[in-house]
Structure formats: C-alpha cells, structure tokens
Amino acid sequence: MHATNESFSQYHLWFRQNGLRIASELSYKNGNCLFDSVASFFDQWKNRGIDLRFSAISWAQKEVEKGSPWGIEMYRQFEDSKVDMDCYGKQNYIQYLVFMKDPRVFGTEFDVVLLCKYLQISIKVFTPADFKEENGFLSCDIRCVHGNENHRRINLWLHNLHYEPIV
Numbered sequence: 001m002h003a004t005n006e007s008f009s010q011y012h013l014w015f016r017q018n019g020l021r022i023a024s025e026l027s028y029k030n031g032n033c034l035f036d037s038v039a040s041f042f043d044q045w046k047n048r049g050i051d052l053r054f055s056a057i058s059w060a061q062k063e064v065e066k067g068s069p070w071g072i073e074m075y076r077q078f079e080d081s082k083v084d085m086d087c088y089g090k091q092n093y094i095q096y097l098v099f100m101k102d103p104r105v106f107g108t109e110f111d112v113v114l115l116c117k118y119l120q121i122s123i124k125v126f127t128p129a130d131f132k133e134e135n136g137f138l139s140c141d142i143r144c145v146h147g148n149e150n151h152r153r154i155n156l157w158l159h160n161l162h163y164e165p166i167v
Helices: 005-017 033-039 049-066 069-080 093-099 109-119
Strands: 121-126 131-134 137-140 145-147 152-159 162-166
Touching: 005 131, 005 137, 005 152, 033 049, 033 109, 033 152, 033 162, 049 069, 049 093, 049 109, 069 093, 069 109, 109 121, 109 145
Parallel strands: 121 152
Antiparallel strands: 121 145, 131 137, 152 162
C-alpha cells in the first residue's frame, strides 16, 4: 500500500488516539534510521545511533565467530534467505555484517533481530500494511514483533524503508 499524505496523517491520528506518537524528529534519513530510532530509547545510546550500530555489529560478529547458539541461528537464517533483498546480495552473515558497518546502508529485519538480542529488548514494527480501513475507521493488526516479548518493548514505524521511533 502506497500511503498518501492523507493516509499518512491517518496513521499519525491512529497512533495519537492510542496514546502513541511517531517521533520523526528522533530519526534521520541517512541510512542509519533503524539504529538512530532504537538508540533514542536508551539514555546510554541517545544521539549515538552510529555507535550503537558499530557496537551491535561487533558483538554479532563475535557471537558468530565463537559459535554461540544465537550466532549459529542467525547464520542459518541468513543462509536460508540469501535471495531476499534484505541480504544485499551477500553470500553469508559475516559478509553481511561487514557490509552493514557502513552507516549509509539501511538496516533490515536482520538488524532488528540483532538489536533485540544485543539490547535484550523486543521490537514491535508497525507498517502501513498492518492497517486497514473499515466503515471509516482505521484498525491495526500488528504482525511483526521481534525478540523476547518478556523483555522491554519498543515500537517502531517503518514506512518507505525508513524507521522512526514510536513514543
């Protein structure tokens, strides 16, 4: 679904009616929007999205290299989905992680999963596809929650390949 300005406003209105707000001012359109958005929820990472990116990726590389259960699982998941555009044409998860060190490269679902494990959080990602309009009312059927739902949860808005925090 391609959102028009009107439907984009409808999304904002829906979030406001549900006590939430898309905090566009906390995310920049520079490729690092996922990491900037997640960083905005943590005092130690606030305004340090690039640092969070490098730290999380370094941690993930170590997890894969030492063969931790999480590292093995992520490597396998990557192998199973190499044709997906989220893989950026990389042959394995290690190559992907090296590529992702470039802060101009947009984060993907692999990075959402990585951030959940690294920060011990869950992330609920809202997209326009989660919304439907019936009888003039917008409803949301959220499908995408990553990480352990028993951990602290943060909400993100993903629209046109751009992440923004929902506060």
